[in-house]
Amino acid sequence: MSVRYEVVDRVAWLTIDRPEARNALSVAVREGLWAGVRRFNDDTTAAVLVLTGAGEKAFCAGGDLKEMASASLQVPPPDFLPQFGRNIDVPKPTIAAVNGVAYAGGFLLAQQCDLVVAAEHASFAVTEVRVGRGSPWAAPLSWLVPPRVACEILLTGDPLDAHRAREVGLVNHVVPAAELRAAAQRLADRIAANAPLSVAAAKRTAYLSAHHPRDEAYARAEEIWEPVYRSEDAQEGPAAFRDRRPPVWKGR
Numbered sequence: 001m002s003v004r005y006e007v008v009d010r011v012a013w014l015t016i017d018r019p020e021a022r023n024a025l026s027v028a029v030r031e032g033l034w035a036g037v038r039r040f041n042d043d044t045t046a047a048v049l050v051l052t053g054a055g056e057k058a059f060c061a062g063g064d065l066k067e068m069a070s071a072s073l074q075v076p077p078p079d080f081l082p083q084f085g086r087n088i089d090v091p092k093p094t095i096a097a098v099n100g101v102a103y104a105g106g107f108l109l110a111q112q113c114d115l116v117v118a119a120e121h122a123s124f125a126v127t128e129v130r131v132g133r134g135s136p137w138a139a140p141l142s143w144l145v146p147p148r149v150a151c152e153i154l155l156t157g158d159p160l161d162a163h164r165a166r167e168v169g170l171v172n173h174v175v176p177a178a179e180l181r182a183a184a185q186r187l188a189d190r191i192a193a194n195a196p197l198s199v200a201a202a203k204r205t206a207y208l209s210a211h212h213p214r215d216e217a218y219a220r221a222e223e224i225w226e227p228v229y230r231s232e233d234a235q236e237g238p239a240a241f242r243d244r245r246p247p248v249w250k251g252r
Contacts, residue, residue, distance in 0.1 A: 003032025004054075005039055011188040012039075012046035019055030025063045025105045030081055033109075037082045041090060047192035047199075049090070050184050051113060052097040053106075056177060059096070059122065062104025063133075075134075081105060083137055084112040085207070091200050093191050097184035098122040099177065103159070108137045111144065114203060116170065117184045118162040119177040124170060125159035143210045145169050195233045196251040201225050 004015045014036040016023040023029070040049045053059040084090045096102075096113035103125045110116055110124065128135040135154065142150040145168045153160065165171040175183040191199060201224045208217040228234060233249050240247035 001032070002026065002028040003036050005036045007043065007046050008185065009189060010045060010047045010192045011185060012043060012049045014040065014049060014051050015054055016052070016060055017054040019053070019057065022058035022061035022101065023053040023055070023106070024061050025081060033082050034079075034088075037084070037088060037090060040092070041088075047092060047196065048188040049092065049094045050097050050188055051094065051109060052181075052184070053099055056100060056119075056121075058100040058106070059098040059102040060106030060109055061101055062106050062127065081108065083108065086112070086137070091203070093188075093199060093203055095184055095188055097180055098124070098162075098171075099180055101125075101159075103127050104133075104135070108135075111138070111141065111170075114206070115172050115187065116165075117173045117175065117180065117187060118165065118171045119180045120162055120174055121177055122162040122165075122174075123159040124153075124162075124165050125157060126153050127157045129155065130157040140210065195228075195237060195247070195249050197228045197231050197233055201228045 002016070002018050004013075004017050006013050014033070016029055016033070018024065018026065018029055037049070040046055078087055082088050084094055093115070094113040095115045095117060096110040098110055098116060098118040099122065100119070101123050102110045104127050107124055107126050126135050126138055138150075138154060141153065145153075149168045152158070160168070160170070162171060162174045166174050173183060173187070204224050205221050208220055212220060232252050233247075236247050236249065
């Protein structure tokens with residue numbers, strides 16, 4: 001099995017399990033990622049997705065160039081790879097736990113997650129300019145990092161180490177490799193403990209400014225949050241605080 005799916009305390013772990021090929025995106029891996037993301041969307045027991053790679057060398061080194069050369073791949077089809085928020089909607093939060101190189105398509109996968117936790121030895125690069133390929137999926141990059149940083153990443157193909165990636169805002173946390181899984185699980189646990197309707201609305205709100213002018217973003221945010229305010233959970237939170245007990249979220 002090229003991609004594994006497991007749930008640990010309401011956190012779904014989707015693991016690319018092809019370490020001998022640096023978790024490159026073969027057909028089997030891409031199909032496994034699609035299946036895993038769809039399974040997460042439908043999984044009522046899972047509140048957060050963590051995407052990672054097997055082994056210590058690579059999160060994902062990108063496309064399987066040997067396979068691509070054999071197939072004479074030119075323009076990848078729209079469904080070549082799941083791109084969260086572009087070709088598949090993933091309403092629940094996603095975290096990339098980057099355990100090594102995240103190059104090309106691996107960079108894409110990390111970029112599309114909502115949060116990124118990286119091992120100290122991880123590195124990130126959009127290497128397409130070095131192999132004559134393309135990276136249209138990198139269009140949001142200048143929203144995630146300063147435009148001049150995005151230009152350097154895209155024009156040189158040079159990698160960023162984990163600490164530089166955190167410095168420019170591409171990564172949230174950098175931890176020792178041995179602590180990566182535990183750190184990602186802790187972050188996911190903190191999210192999963194929150195009110196689910198509020199979490200889903202918060203994720204949608206975070207991306208509004210990437211798509212809309214400020215006034216429109218405010219208006220859309222009001223629409224997103226109104227049903228949250230009117231929910232049972234919105235009454236449960238203050239009541240739990242008053243009663244000095246943990247809240248019991250119903251997601252309605």
